[in-house]
Amino acid sequence: MAKAFPREKYANLKYGRLVSSIAISVVLLTVFVTWDSWMLLSRPSNSIIPIYFYGAADVSSDLDAFVSQEGDDHVAKVDHDDEHESEVEVSAEEVIDQSADNSGCDLYNGEWYYDSEGPLYTNNTCPILSQTQNCQGNGRPDKEYENWRWRPFNCELPKFNATKFLELMSGKTITFVGDSVARNQMESLLCILWQVEVPQNKGNRRMQRWHFRSKSVTILRFWSAWLVHHTTEPFSYVPDGITKLHLDVPDETFMELAPKSDVLVFSNGHWFPKQSVYLLNNKIVGTQGYTLPVKHHQSLKITDTEAYKISTETALAAMATHSNYSGLTIVTSFSPDHYEKGAWNTGGSCTGKVRPLLPGQVVEYEYTNIMHDKQETGFYQATKRLTNRSKLKLMDITEAFKYRHDGHPGPYRNPDPNKITKRGRNGLPPPQDCLHWCMPGPVDTWNEIMLEIIRQEFEGNKKSAL
Structure with a gap:
């Protein structure tokens, strides 16, 4: 047990x-x-x-x-x-x-997409566009380039609303200052507005001036290819006929009336490769396309791209420090060209380009990139000198428009039926225009972006509801 x-x-x-x-x-x-x-x-x-x-x-x-x-x-x-x-x-x-x-909208980071609705005007409904930008009137056979629109990734960029623009600018003046690219943008704006109201032409040989009576809106344009004082009179050992640019003196042609504007739009840069002599403090500091006597070469330090930076800062700083100016200054960044196999005067071409480039297809042009960077530097240097109540905005279209090789007139820059085949004494074909923009065309996007900038400044920085 x-x-x-x-x-x-x-x-x-x-x-x-x-x-x-x-x-x-x-x-x-x-x-x-x-x-x-x-x-x-x-x-x-x-x-x-x-x-x-x-x-x-x-x-x-x-x-x-x-x-x-x-x-x-x-x-x-x-x-x-x-x-x-x-x-x-x-x-x-x-x-x-x-x-x-x-916190805001990046208008310059986006993509091009096809819009079947097409542009807001045609070459037949805008009587004032320059013949050189009238691509359809000059015989261009394709039209797809008119339908591509820019779409930012993180916000909406509406089509240009002409009525909204006139309301925002009621009683105000917008002035375009620059070279023929500035004229290209101004004519695009006029063509769009023309569809809702025919303006009065009150301009003269010195400046273009258009007035929209319904909202008392005035559009001006001054020609100023360099934005600084220039003369062809003899200076020191440089003879008459050579353009001299005083890089530290703003151009008096726009300084007289531009301060009275509510919105200023600057657009230039494409005349700097032309023959000229650069001065600072009345001293010759550089040349472009002109050779000085050998004994003066040691003083030459300013290139054409550096001159672009200095002139940009000079012109913008003049507005940023002007005691009687309190407007909005918009700087259109350097507009890219698309010449292939040569320059404008050596057989360069953009014939046959019918739609935008795809990502990865853009060919980078060193000169375009340098000019953009120099202009941007001049712009930001000018912002540091701001002393009045005005505002400076950079409308940075350069990168987006590298994709639009299809938007230029190319050989369709005049109605001459022999424009494509007629060659000069040197055997080269006639010059093409791969710099300016067809109208209607990509340049209309510049004014869509410009309107959004104006809207944000006048109505407050909020997402677009146009």
Whole structure:
């Protein structure tokens, strides 16, 4: 017969096992907490944890609400469930993107898309466009280039609303200053506005002036290819007939009336490769296309691109410091050309380009990039000198318009039926225009962007609702 086990000893054994179990549980819990803490602190910096600490204020509050609703158990899942962690990270990024949308719109980062509705005017409904930009009137056979529109990635860029423009500019004057590219943009604006109201021509040989009576809106244009004072009179050892540019003196042709404008639009740069001599403080500091006597070469430090930067700063600073100017100055960035296999006068061509380039197809032109960078530098230098109540805005169209090799007149720059085949004495074909823009065409987008800039300044920086 088995010997009975004493009850007292059984109770003591049971009590000992209980104590041992509790001790083991405490040890295991300590190990678990230590391990979990180490894993939390050693977690990679790109995990969900840093979002709580480094995210924007709205992100933190959003996640705090998420945690309080779901409880501690769900927080543990966020730490250890990678799939759910990714979902939370995307949600946080979306909050950040929404915050960025509210802070403004990047009008210059986007894509070209085909709009079947077409342009707001035709070459037959705008009586004032220059013949050299009247591509359809000059016999261009394709029309697809008229239908491509620019679409920013993170906001809307509506079609130009002529009525809205006239309302915003009621009682105001907008002035275009620059070379023939500035004229190209101004004529585009006039062609669009012409569809809702025919303006009065009050201009003269010195300046173009158009007036829209319904809202008392005036559009002016001054020719100023360099934006600084220039003369062909003899200077020192440089004879008569050579253009001299005083890079530190703004052009008086626009300084007289431009300060009375409410909106100024500058657009230039394409005359700097032409023959000229550069001066600073009435001293010759550089040349372009002209050779000085050898003994004077050591003083030449300013190139045509550097002269562009200095002249840009000079002209913009003159407006930014003018005591009687409080308007909005918009600088249209350097307009890219698309000459292939030569320059405008050496057989360069853009014939046969019928649609925009695709991403990865753009051929970078070093000169275009340098001129854009120099202009941008001059612009930002001028902003540092701002002393009046005016505003400076850079309308940076250069990168987007590198894709529009299809938008130039090319050989269709006049109605001559022999324009494509007729060659000169040197055997080269007639010059093409791969710099200016057909109308209707891509240049109309410049005015869509310009209108959005004006709207933001006059109505406040909010997403477009035109």
